Amino acid sequence: MSPEWPQLSRRSALKLGVGSLASAVATASLAGQGCSRLSFRALAETAEGSAAPSQSLQAKAAAKGLLYGAAASYGPLSTDANLAAAHIRDCRILVPENELKWLTVQPQPDRYDYSQGDWLAQFARSHNMQFRGHTLVWNQALPPWFDQVVTSQTAEQILTQHITAVMQHYRGQMHSWDVVNEAVAVGHTRRSDGLHPHPWLDLLGEDYIELAFRTAAAADPDTLLVYNDRWLDYETPRDQGQRTAVLNLLSRLKASGTPIHALGIQAHLNGSETRFNPNLLREFLADVASLGLKILITELDVEDKDLPADLALRDRRVAQVYQDYLSVVLDEPAVIAVLTWGLSDRYSWLSNYAARPDGLPVRPLPLDSDYQPKPAWNAIARAFDAAPQR
Numbered sequence: 001m002s003p004e005w006p007q008l009s010r011r012s013a014l015k016l017g018v019g020s021l022a023s024a025v026a027t028a029s030l031a032g033q034g035c036s037r038l039s040f041r042a043l044a045e046t047a048e049g050s051a052a053p054s055q056s057l058q059a060k061a062a063a064k065g066l067l068y069g070a071a072a073s074y075g076p077l078s079t080d081a082n083l084a085a086a087h088i089r090d091c092r093i094l095v096p097e098n099e100l101k102w103l104t105v106q107p108q109p110d111r112y113d114y115s116q117g118d119w120l121a122q123f124a125r126s127h128n129m130q131f132r133g134h135t136l137v138w139n140q141a142l143p144p145w146f147d148q149v150v151t152s153q154t155a156e157q158i159l160t161q162h163i164t165a166v167m168q169h170y171r172g173q174m175h176s177w178d179v180v181n182e183a184v185a186v187g188h189t190r191r192s193d194g195l196h197p198h199p200w201l202d203l204l205g206e207d208y209i210e211l212a213f214r215t216a217a218a219a220d221p222d223t224l225l226v227y228n229d230r231w232l233d234y235e236t237p238r239d240q241g242q243r244t245a246v247l248n249l250l251s252r253l254k255a256s257g258t259p260i261h262a263l264g265i266q267a268h269l270n271g272s273e274t275r276f277n278p279n280l281l282r283e284f285l286a287d288v289a290s291l292g293l294k295i296l297i298t299e300l301d302v303e304d305k306d307l308p309a310d311l312a313l314r315d316r317r318v319a320q321v322y323q324d325y326l327s328v329v330l331d332e333p334a335v336i337a338v339l340t341w342g343l344s345d346r347y348s349w350l351s352n353y354a355a356r357p358d359g360l361p362v363r364p365l366p367l368d369s370d371y372q373p374k375p376a377w378n379a380i381a382r383a384f385d386a387a388p389q390r
C-alpha cells in the first residue's frame, strides 16, 4: 500500500503552521512484516533508529475495520502545531482528556462551559475524526461546589440534569460516551459487589449507574453508551477481582435492560508488570462480548517509571507490552477501537502521576517528545496489520 496521510491537506498543514510535510511524514516503515508477536530481539533488529511510518496508524486500523485515535487536551492541541499535525496524521478519533469532565463543563451549578469541548469537537470534525465523550459520571474531577449543593434530596435531579444537558449539547456529534467511569474498585471497598465508595453511590445507592445510562440513552439515542474502567489487564489479585466485579456489574445491567452498549477498558499498562496472562484476558473479553457488548480500549499507555534508563531498552520493553497486549485484544471481534491516552511523550499524564525517580522524561506513548514514531508506534502498527478483519 502506498503512504496515506488522509487528513493533512496542504491547506490544513499551512493553517497549522506545519512547515514541511516531510517532518510529519516519516521515511521508512516496518509495516507489512506481518509479525503478530514481537520478541525483544525482533524489536531490536527492526525498530531501532528513527523508526518512521509509511502509513498512519489510523489507516492501518481502518484497513481492519478498527478505529485508532488518542486523547488530547485543549491547551496543547490548540497551541502546538506539531501535536495537531500528529493527531491529524495518525488518528481517526479524538477524546478530550479533561475538557468534558464535570469540573470543566459545569464549573457552577447553573453555568455550563463548553468552550474547550467545542473547540476539540470542531478540530475533530474538520479533520474527519470521530469524537468521543469522557466522562459524565465519575468520583473525580468534580467541581468545588459539588459538596455544598449535592445532597440526597438533590442528587438525582443534579445528576440527570448534567447528563441531559451535556449529552444534548453534543447530540449527533459523538461516536461514544463514557457514561460511568470507574464505578468498581476492588480492594478499595468493603462491598462484595466491588462498587467503589463514591459520592453518587452514597447519595443514590447502586442504582445511580442504571439511572445514568437510562438518562444518557434518552438524551442522545444515537451514540454508543460505554461503561469505562481500569485494572482489567493483569493476572494479579486486584485485576482478577476487578474483572469479576466488572463482569458481574455488566451482567446485572444487561439483565435489567439497561441501555449499555460497550465496555471501555482503560488499559493503563505497566512496563514492569510481568503478570500478563493472555488466556485470562481473552476469556474476559469473550465473556464481555457474550453479553452482546462491544469493547473499546480507551486509555492505552505503558508506564515506564521503573524501567531501565537506557532509551533503547526502555522503548523496546514499552513496545513489547503494547504488542503483547494488542495482539490479544485485537483477536476479539467485539473490540472496535483503540485509543491511546495521548499521542506524544511530550504530553502524558504519567509525567506527573508516575514520574521516573531518575528524573528522565517518561516515554509511554507511540510518538516521542519530538513527534517521531518510536518502537511503540511500530508495535501498534504491526498489531493492526496482524489483526483479523472486522
Ligand code: G3I
Pocket (backbone or CB within 6 Å): 097, 098, 101, 140, 141, 181, 266, 299, 349
Ligand atoms: O489545568 C490545571 C492547571 O491550570 C493547574 O495549574 C494545574 C495544577 O495542578 O492543574 C491543572 O489541572 C490538572 C489537569 O489534569 C490538567 O493537567 C489537574 O490538576 C489534574 O488533576 C488533571 O489530571 C487528570 C486526571 O485524569 C484527573 O482528572 C489527567 O490530566 C488525566 O490524564 C487523567 O485521566 C484519567 C481519566 O480521566 C480516567 N482514567 C484514568 C486517567 C488517568 O488518571
